[in-house]
Ligand SMILES: Nc1nc2c(c(=O)[nH]1)N=C([C@H](O)[C@H](O)COP(=O)(O)OP(=O)(O)OP(=O)(O)O)CN2
């Protein structure tokens with residue numbers, strides 16, 4: 245069985261070497277969808293009976309590990325020195341330095357990496373992170389898949 249839940253956040257970014265307008269500082273209303281697989285829990289005394297994992301728990305973990313970290317932050321590539329030094333000059337600015345250029349693909353891969361150990365198989369139901377889908381716009385997204 246697979247379950248998916250979706251969260252949204254706002255963040256700024258730029259793609260420094262982009263051939264067109266994405267090299268400018270701008271932002272998106274991103275959406276992230278998290279897909280987990282596992283067996284349905286069969287335990288009548290458990291709150292999670294009939295579920296793979298409670299959606300509220302899926303979201304709480306995603307918020308603490310990724311969404312609240314990236315929400316209303318500017319995501320900057322560590323090699324983008326001009327923007328990085330500007331952001332560092334702003335007191336108390338929420339800046340997230342990334343080891344890769346913040347494209348939808350790299351953000352999906354990073355979110356997958358951050359979340360892959362966060363979902364624990366506490367019920368022995370083979371819980372596994374299968375996919376992180378990162379929407380940069382409503383029409384464009386990237387999928388990071390487990391092995
Ligand atoms: N494969 C990728 N291509 C592009 C990415 C990306 O992350 N991966 N990112 C961008 C820019 O960040 C840009 O902000 C988004 O580009 P685009 O989809 O063209 O944005 P629009 O707002 O114009 O989207 P519409 O759906 O056409 O309104 C560029 N490419």
Ligand SMILES: [Zn+2]
Nearest residue numbers: 257266270272
């Ligand atoms: Zn963009």
